Amino acid sequence: MSAPLLVAEGLYRRFGETVALVDAALRIDEGEVVAVLGSSGSGKSTLLHCLAGIVRPDRGRIVFDGQDLVTMSDARRSALRRDAFGFVFQFGQLVPELTCLENVALPLRLARVPRRAAEQRAGQWLERLEVTEVAGKRPGEVSGGQGQRVAVARALVTRPRVIFADEPTGALDSLNGERVMRLLTEAARDTGAAVVLVTHEARVAAYSDREVVVRDGRTRNLEVAA
Amino acid sequence: MCIVLRMSIGQTFLGLLEATPRHGYDIKRRYDEHFGHARPVAYGQVYATLSRLLRGGLVEVEAVEPGEGPDRKRYAITEAGVTDVAQWLARPEQPEPYLQSVLYTKVVLALLTGRQAAELLDVQRAEHLRLMRDLTRRKRDGDLAEQLICDHALFHLEADLRWLELTTARLDELAAQVRR
Amino acid sequence: MIGRGAVADLVMGARMAVTGGREGWTRALLTAVGVGIGVAMLLLATAVPGALDARQARGDARDDLRMGERVAAGPGTLLVHPVDIEFRGRPVRGRLVRPEGPAAPVPPGLTALPGPGEVVVSPALRRLLDSPAGPLFAPRLGGARVTGTIADEGLAGPHELAYYLGDDRLTDTSGATRLDRFGGGLPGEGLGPVLMLLVAVIFVVLLLPIAVFLGSAVRYGGERRDRRLAALRLVGADTTMVRRIAAGEAAAGALLGVAVGIGFLLAGRQLVPLVTLYDISVYASDIRPPTALLLAVVLAVPALAVLVAMLALRAVVVEPLGVTRRGTPVRRRLWWRLLLPAAGLAVLLPVAGLRDGDGGVTRWLVPAGAVLLLIGTVTLLPWLTDLLVRRLRGGPVPWQLAVRRVQLDSATSARLVNGIAVAVAGTIGLQMLFAGVAGDFTTASGQDTSRAQAQVQFRDQPDLARVLRQLGGAEGVTAATGTLSTGANVGSPDGPPVEIRVGDCAALAEFARLDRCADGDTFLVSDPGDPVAVPAGAMLTVEDGSRWRVPTTARTAQARPDPAGWLQNGVLVTPGAVGTRTLGPLRSTVYLRLDPAAPDAVEHVRNATAAIDLTTPVSVLSPTIESPKFADIRRGLAIGTVVTLVLIATSMLVGTLEQLRERRRLLAMLVAVGTRRSTLGWSVLWQTALPVGVGLVLAVGFGLGLGAALLRMVQAPVSIAWPVVGFSVGLGALTVLAVTGLSLPLLWRLTRADGLRTE
Ligand SMILES: Nc1ncnc2c1ncn2[C@@H]1O[C@H](COP(=O)(O)OP(=O)(O)OP(=O)(O)O)[C@@H](O)[C@H]1O
Numbered sequence A: 001m002s003a004p005l006l007v008a009e010g011l012y013r014r015f016g017e018t019v020a021l022v023d024a025a026l027r028i029d030e031g032e033v034v035a036v037l038g039s040s041g042s043g044k045s046t047l048l049h050c051l052a053g054i055v056r057p058d059r060g061r062i063v064f065d066g067q068d069l070v071t072m073s074d075a076r077r078s079a080l081r082r083d084a085f086g087f088v089f090q091f092g093q094l095v096p097e098l099t100c101l102e103n104v105a106l107p108l109r110l111a112r113v114p115r116r117a118a119e120q121r122a123g124q125w126l127e128r129l130e131v132t133e134v135a136g137k138r139p140g141e142v143s144g145g146q147g148q149r150v151a152v153a154r155a156l157v158t159r160p161r162v163i164f165a166d167e168p169t170g171a172l173d174s175l176n177g178e179r180v181m182r183l184l185t186e187a188a189r190d191t192g193a194a195v196v197l198v199t200h201e202a203r204v205a206a207y208s209d210r211e212v213v214v215r216d217g218r219t220r221n222l223e224v225a226a
Numbered sequence B: 001m002c003i004v005l006r007m008s009i010g011q012t013f014l015g016l017l018e019a020t021p022r023h024g025y026d027i028k029r030r031y032d033e034h035f036g037h038a039r040p041v042a043y044g045q046v047y048a049t050l051s052r053l054l055r056g057g058l059v060e061v062e063a064v065e066p067g068e069g070p071d072r073k074r075y076a077i078t079e080a081g082v083t084d085v086a087q088w089l090a091r092p093e094q095p096e097p098y099l100q101s102v103l104y105t106k107v108v109l110a111l112l113t114g115r116q117a118a119e120l121l122d123v124q125r126a127e128h129l130r131l132m133r134d135l136t137r138r139k140r141d142g143d144l145a146e147q148l149i150c151d152h153a154l155f156h157l158e159a160d161l162r163w164l165e166l167t168t169a170r171l172d173e174l175a176a177q178v179r180r
Numbered sequence C: 001m002i003g004r005g006a007v008a009d010l011v012m013g014a015r016m017a018v019t020g021g022r023e024g025w026t027r028a029l030l031t032a033v034g035v036g037i038g039v040a041m042l043l044l045a046t047a048v049p050g051a052l053d054a055r056q057a058r059g060d061a062r063d064d065l066r067m068g069e070r071v072a073a074g075p076g077t078l079l080v081h082p083v084d085i086e087f088r089g090r091p092v093r094g095r096l097v098r099p100e101g102p103a104a105p106v107p108p109g110l111t112a113l114p115g116p117g118e119v120v121v122s123p124a125l126r127r128l129l130d131s132p133a134g135p136l137f138a139p140r141l142g143g144a145r146v147t148g149t150i151a152d153e154g155l156a157g158p159h160e161l162a163y164y165l166g167d168d169r170l171t172d173t174s175g176a177t178r179l180d181r182f183g184g185g186l187p188g189e190g191l192g193p194v195l196m197l198l199v200a201v202i203f204v205v206l207l208l209p210i211a212v213f214l215g216s217a218v219r220y221g222g223e224r225r226d227r228r229l230a231a232l233r234l235v236g237a238d239t240t241m242v243r244r245i246a247a248g249e250a251a252a253g254a255l256l257g258v259a260v261g262i263g264f265l266l267a268g269r270q271l272v273p274l275v276t277l278y279d280i281s282v283y284a285s286d287i288r289p290p291t292a293l294l295l296a297v298v299l300a301v302p303a304l305a306v307l308v309a310m311l312a313l314r315a316v317v318v319e320p321l322g323v324t325r326r327g328t329p330v331r332r333r334l335w336w337r338l339l340l341p342a343a344g345l346a347v348l349l350p351v352a353g354l355r356d357g358d359g360g361v362t363r364w365l366v367p368a369g370a371v372l373l374l375i376g377t378v379t380l381l382p383w384l385t386d387l388l389v390r391r392l393r394g395g396p397v398p399w400q401l402a403v404r405r406v407q408l409d410s411a412t413s414a415r416l417v418n419g420i421a422v423a424v425a426g427t428i429g430l431q432m433l434f435a436g437v438a439g440d441f442t443t444a445s446g447q448d449t450s451r452a453q454a455q456v457q458f459r460d461q462p463d464l465a466r467v468l469r470q471l472g473g474a475e476g477v478t479a480a481t482g483t484l485s486t487g488a489n490v491g492s493p494d495g496p497p498v499e500i501r502v503g504d505c506a507a508l509a510e511f512a513r514l515d516r517c518a519d520g521d522t523f524l525v526s527d528p529g530d531p532v533a534v535p536a537g538a539m540l541t542v543e544d545g546s547r548w549r550v551p552t553t554a555r556t557a558q559a560r561p562d563p564a565g566w567l568q569n570g571v572l573v574t575p576g577a578v579g580t581r582t583l584g585p586l587r588s589t590v591y592l593r594l595d596p597a598a599p600d601a602v603e604h605v606r607n608a609t610a611a612i613d614l615t616t617p618v619s620v621l622s623p624t625i626e627s628p629k630f631a632d633i634r635r636g637l638a639i640g641t642v643v644t645l646v647l648i649a650t651s652m653l654v655g656t657l658e659q660l661r662e663r664r665r666l667l668a669m670l671v672a673v674g675t676r677r678s679t680l681g682w683s684v685l686w687q688t689a690l691p692v693g694v695g696l697v698l699a700v701g702f703g704l705g706l707g708a709a710l711l712r713m714v715q716a717p718v719s720i721a722w723p724v725v726g727f728s729v730g731l732g733a734l735t736v737l738a739v740t741g742l743s744l745p746l747l748w749r750l751t752r753a754d755g756l757r758t759e
């Protein structure tokens, strides 16, 4: 097995009185899909945010590609999120003023890709995610499933190494949820991206290669022998 | 279902004994209370099971009180019995429909014996997920008929898991009831 | 039609205005403070005339100027000599008084007249005397003992410097006025029609943005409110109910604001006595808005709020599942938006040639036209914003984000800058008018401050040497020249008047170009504008009737304006050529050069002057003279504009903060995906700058139009005052920068990525 892509160890994080993470640990290999499961409030999202360099843990180590995210400057982490990570959330992630195409092109533009080229690539991803028809529409004018596929397209457009998805199908019906998961995992496999998938739905988690359970801020790594 | 029950009744008794040594009638009463539902276990079944466990060295007679009848003996679990229960609890059940009775039994026993019921659920979930992953993979590669069949199984397995999760969430409530 | 259900809806809306957790309170507070500021400003504005009236009334009551009428001396008369001097730029109202009998009138605010060597001072003057600067003023009281304080009713305002000094040397021939009572003098100079026009338009220009500001203040938190209304629709409220609830909510918020505004006014009133504006200070009790206007504001503001809320609801469809903005489909129609400004111009343009005499109708037409024109900017702005922004595409990410935001909701953006546009347009128009008519009110004084900075003229002081010694020795005086002079007539007492001026050669050189000069010389100078021939050897009749012959050796010299700017026909005489005793009553005129590094030099001069004569003023020379009323108005406008813009900037800031808070999740998400904060900062800047830019374009256009119309009206040449335009645009830019700068901390806080979870 090759060296892990992202390793987190001994993560602690508290919000005021609430302890959200206690000695959490996680390892993600190149190209694998890891489901993070656990009951509500167990610390899944916090773990995901830590792994993605959005939230700084109080203690612990998160190494991506040989660099420790915990000690990294905010600017460096932002750059990393821009270039190496992609994000899909439950909802409310598209900029309402921009068209879907512009939304997908946004990460590229943030990475200084010229507008024309960025929008062209964005268009290809919309096609790939089977939502070409909404390219010119605003997020308010598309369905939840379409919006979510646009979000997946946006997460993938920079060809990130890791995609972080927090309840990506949470607001969708089964059919659309499955569709988003199928497209997300297929695209991730094709581009070699690893996926960290926070979900509470077993059928969604079944798209993963492996699961990690979080309870009361602790991770349980269940390496069940096949 | 009954087969399943019979298969696990020994472990269930062991679990009940792990909390404290009991007389046969006490075991029966407890069993009926938690797991018997509409079908209480027969006395004969109780003593047959206990003697099987005694033979297997999983329980021992802790004390014999003076007097008549089979109820004079008080049984206690042995070291080997504790191990047996632990192994049983830690072993995920083969995912299949209508599993909840066994899982329920396991959850209650785990609580009764002061074990982490959540652990058990995690193990079981992992087992379920493994099967569900297989089904998902098959679904992805299969034709429509295959997909529909897989979906059917997936939804059932998910229902089981959901129930399991709900149970986990209610552990506190349950614990209070069980320890009463 | 208002049934019980309707009332219930209104009450429910009212409750919503103030409930809703911390968010709800914040919003209610913002609205209340915003509306409160506006209401306080409105009430303050309505109270200003009253306050000035009260001040004027006190001024009239103590009036002691008498024109012509003669009062015979008696037991009930008083001699008063006004001493209107200054101290460090502040006017001082001094009076020397001498009762001529036991029943002499006592001025308002005093219980008894000060005796000789006693002085009664205003509280402000007493504070001044007790301060470290006291010794710099004290000599002007001639060593009198302070025996009392002037009460409020005897003062124009709390900060007025005033005193009544008892002086038993006063006589009615020494320039004092004899009074048998205070008050009842002539009414003061009113404002002419042009000044009236200015004042009216200034009020319009300053109050209109406040009204506009009120309109946006009652819309704080609009998006959230719309969402809440959608939730109400979901549980079964119909459109009418939703409207009523919204109306109740808006009215409640506005009423709260009115209460806060009245509170602000009451609190602010207590601060009023602490400030002095243009040497005017007023008492807190002077600030009393007329009841009718107060009532009007109290009713109009909630009505305005309800109206605005209804208009806002028109632009959205509140459906149970949420709010859809009638975004793109509503093409803004131009024609009705043009109605207002067109009507404004139609009113203003025919009124050409307002100068004097035009009363009534025109006086109202002009402000009305200005109001229409300025409101026109408000109606045109969203349309213009739309027009200019609709086609914008591309550009860097911050620009794109901002453009899209403005495109999607140009109404909100336009609302934020409405006030600025109105204020700037009005300011440009007015300042143009000022620039155009300034010539009418500002005159070159002809005074030459390079030769002397102060002038002192004694009515009756032939001892020039002593005067020069004392004034020249004052601290900060670097040079002093002085002459003695008296009036005379050529030939008979009815002959042409000339001035006989006696001084040494250096002093005389201030009045004529002397090629050579020695003691004993006499020079003849004449004003080329109005020459009077004084032949050498002519006989002159001096003021006191004595006669004096011009020496035959007198030479003609070219007259030179003195430092105070006057050219005179006269005879300049060196002391050797005349025996001063033969020339009758002599005045002395002293020119002083002051050390520019000694700002208090003029105060020392005043003290030195007071040591010679308590009533003699010191004139500070200045190259221009502005009509004092005009200057006041102009300064009023400048201050008002700045205050208005600060107010509007505050409202923009609040609006921007509100918008940011509403978008916190999105912002956090953008940061989560790696957006640089600077990108977001720039987008906020653009988002503010874009509508402000559009607003300024419109404002400059309308301002120039208004200015041109106003200038035409006063028949002044129309010319564009580019510095004024530049200044206004600069103010706009400054506002944008300030708003952006001040909203950055919140942006930073909201974009801490853990904001992701806040809903
Ligand atoms: N910014 C925050 N401020 C305060 N408490 C927080 C914050 N973020 C997380 N928490 C707390 O940390 C704990 C874990 O939260 P987290 O969002 O990670 O749970 P989760 O597993 O994602 O739950 P869910 O499945 O409901 O999304 C919770 O108790 C939550 O209240």
Ligand SMILES: [Mg+2]
Binding pocket: A044, A045, A046, A166
């Ligand atoms: Mg979560």
